[in-house]
Amino acid sequence: xxHGLVLLxxxxxxxxxxxxxxxxxxxxxxxxxxxxxxxxxxCAFSTLAIVCILIFDWYxxxxxxxxxxx
Numbered sequence: 001x002x003h004g005l006v007l008l009x010x011x012x013x014x015x016x017x018x019x020x021x022x023x024x025x026x027x028x029x030x031x032x033x034x035x036x037x038x039x040x041x042x043c044a045f046s047t048l049a050i051v052c053i054l055i056f057d058w059y060x061x062x063x064x065x066x067x068x069x070x
Contacts, residue, residue: 013055017048024040024041
């Protein structure tokens with residue numbers, strides 16, 4: 001198992017999550033309409049879901065590639 005890849009993926013996900021929640025906090029403090037705030041939350045959590053899927057896809061493809069070579 002490539003521990004560096006797991007560590008890099010985890011740190012990247014935590015950084016991206018923190019950035020998204022920072023943006024959401026900014027959106028909550030602004031005087032946007034409730035609908036705009038809801039759309040911002042939907043986009044933020046959709047982005048987190050997509051990032052999570054991409055990280056797992058990247059990790060699994062690297063794992064398969066390394067398992068076949070070994």
